[in-house]
Amino acid sequence: MYNSTFTPLQNAFAQLDRLGVWGADLPLRLFLAWEFFEAGLEKWNGQNWFAELQFPFPFHLLPAELNWQLSMWVELIAPLLLLLGLGTRLASAMLIVLTVVAIAAVHWPAHWSSLAELALGYSISDHGHGNYKLPLIYLIALLPLLLGGAGRLSLDARLRRRV
Template sequence: MNDNSSYKTRSTSVVSATNSVCNNIYKKVATDYQKTTTFLSRGADQLPPLLLRIILAYEFWEAGVMKYEGENWFNDMVFPFPFSLLSGESLWIMSTWLEIIGSIALALGLATRFFSLALMILTIVAIQVAHWPTDLRHWSDFWQGYAITDTGFGNFKLPLIFLTMFFPLLFGGAGKWSIDYAFKRYLM
């Protein structure tokens, strides 16, 4: 009987020690997790919008400079209303300068919501005119167009990704590391 009670006492102390170790590990993990999320939350208003702005500015800068240095290929395209009221040359000049000026403004965080909306409209028109599948016979043809390179079924994946990336900037603004934020904070 003595051996049995001694066994129970030892097993209870082992369970108690194990629970204590587990509780300490849990508290350490929970504390570290809380510190990490607090650290990441400090940059939530700054870093994500800045990264989106830089990536989009780079992509639209490249497209604008390519148009500026290249030849007009808009004359052979059919644009939706109301853009169809303008000549291909006018649309070429407008889109070129919107991409160049808009990319500079995005990089600086200047009039971010305005340029996000303007470049979103430009992207929607580009998807419809240049990236959308021209001949859809089957639903599978549509999904083949969700690609980066055009294999005859369109290539609207990248413009669609860019379009999606503009939504946080349109609704949330440029973030704290921007001229928009400085204007709002110091001038208003």
Template sequence: MNIQTHTQAASLLILRLFVAYEFWEAGVEKWRGQNWFADIQQKFPFPFNLLPADLNWQLATYAELLLPIALVIGLASRLSAIALTILTLVAWYAVHAGLGYNIGNGGYKMAVIYLVVLTPIILQGGGAWSLDSLLKQKFKWAKFF
């Protein structure tokens, strides 16, 4: 690998680790906390507003616990980043949209940061320092990763 490949791999790894930590932390909070989704269920965008609040809570919790692990090891990085993007957009819409940009007011600033961090992972994948890269080298069907 040349220096540019190492630089890109390091950059994507840093983004993966940062966003994985942030979502993992949120997942642990949900795991240990009370389900408050029933209070905002009517604010969820379609089709999530059709699902029971308990199911949405479980989907969010497990997504925030499992997808960060996939990002850390670089497995299905693009798919994980897409799923976390959807989760972030739902949270922005249902929780943060009407509260402005400021984090202190419960605003959407962190949602924007997460979306910015997830975008390069969606566009480029996990990078050379990922399990995706190893799978691409070994299996032709893994080109999407």
């Protein structure tokens, strides 16, 4: 609603505030759903390469095939939940665990002896120093959904209103 005592810029920000209450989380949910679902489809259509990896505790206790199946199904189901805004905090938590395990098993540099050397892995290319930049971006993008839930444009919110 327009308020004549506000400047045009203040009115614009007031409109953005109203829009943000409804849909600030939606771009994160769409982005993350696309990225993780795409990774799940790659696993669905690909060959299991997890036997070559060293997984962190407790996943190192599981067979590579089970780890492959777990990660594939989390990457297929959790993004659909994010898209719908259904069980958003649980889906975000599952994707955070998956991403932390992926960083530890795949993206973290195998050998580093200084922070400067570790920082070389903060990239989106693999030059032998690791490649943890993109998974770190995913972790940071998942945090608001874990902490704040899906927002008003979600099945979570609709279900809460019915209870």
